[in-house]
Amino acid sequence: MSTSLPTVDATVSNRSKIRISHLLLYLVLIAGAVLIVLPFIYMLSTSLKPMPEVFATPVKWIPSEWKWDNFATVWREHPIDRYFRNSIIVAVSVTFLNLLTCSLAGYSFAKFDYPGRTLMFGVVLATLMIPLASMIIPLFMVVKSLGWVDSYWGLILPAGTSAFGIFLMRQHMTTIPNDLLDAARLDGASEPRIFGGIILPMSKTALSSLAIFIFMWNWDSFFWPLLVTTNESYRTLPLGIALFESSYGTNYPQLMAVALMAMLPVLIVFLVLQRNFIEALTMSGVKG
Missing domain, CATH: 1.10.3720.10 (MetI-like)
Structure with a gap:
């Protein structure tokens, strides 16, 4: 029993490290995806805005009036x-x-x-x-x-x-x-x-x-x-x-x-x- 406990602990520790590394990887991928998609979202938002809202500060992602x-x-x-x-x-x-x-x-x-x-x-x-x-x-x-x-x-x-x-x-x-x-x-x-x-x-x-x-x-x-x-x-x-x-x-x-x-x-x-x-x-x- 005494020899098996360290092995179990090591296995659990390795799995925890793998999960953390996967989580970090997913966070990096999500951040990259957001950075890639963000300009297209801004393009879509701007295309539906009235002209005065284009340079409004802070940026209005949702137009007050949808200009289809x-x-x-x-x-x-x-x-x-x-x-x-x-x-x-x-x-x-x-x-x-x-x-x-x-x-x-x-x-x-x-x-x-x-x-x-x-x-x-x-x-x-x-x-x-x-x-x-x-x-x-x-x-x-x-x-x-x-x-x-x-x-x-x-x-x-x-x-x-x-x-x-x-x-x-x-x-x-x-x-x-x-x-x-x-x-x-x-x-x-x-x-x-x-x-x-x-x-x-x-x-x-x-x-x-x-x-x-x-x-x-x-x-x-x-x-x-x-x-x-x-x-x-x-x-x-x-x-x-x-x-x-x-x-x-x-x-x-x-x-x-x-x-x-x-x-x-x-x-x-x-x-x-x-x-x-x-x-x-x-x-x-x-x-x-």
Whole structure:
């Protein structure tokens, strides 16, 4: 009995330490979550306030008067619908182009052996280290020489592929067993059939992750649309929000209403694809 008591006490002590460490971890996570969510709560609160309450001290988190008409007013009085349409056209088109080009390039680098493959993949990786600012002027000159300024072509095609996407797809496709592809070839399947019937279905998690990243980056893109659009007909939403502020004064409730609406498409895309995205993170963690 005397020898078992210290063991029991040690076990209880260890469990208490584990519970305390878990409690501290949860408190840190909760604090981090609050810090992340707080700006969005403030954005929602401000979008529903009358203008005089925006800079009230102390901060009024709950408006005295709920101004739901801020959303209707900004949509009615400014061309937000056009900016939304342009952003959706550009972001969706660029996302589909990246899914196609990056998956094809990744398949080539992962599953075919040809002279110069390693060198070409190294060049692709090297482009990741080139600052985007150094490529802007040459890329703009090419777009201008092709007559793509103030057009969807100039907004979409320069972003139609990405080195990051090629790297991501290549790394995922190397995990697909070669024996599976060889068996399909023995059964008479063509390479397009193998790519569409085997490779793509087995790459859903990587494709979903890439779709989220590409859509988010292009939905939030500001600098490139600013360079290649001078006509309001082709302005995207981030550019429209910046011009909205400078052209009509700073009506902060309406500005927050536009910013809140601009978040929705990215949130919807993430919610639709989150299952595959989380699965991709889990699989990468297990493999690591």
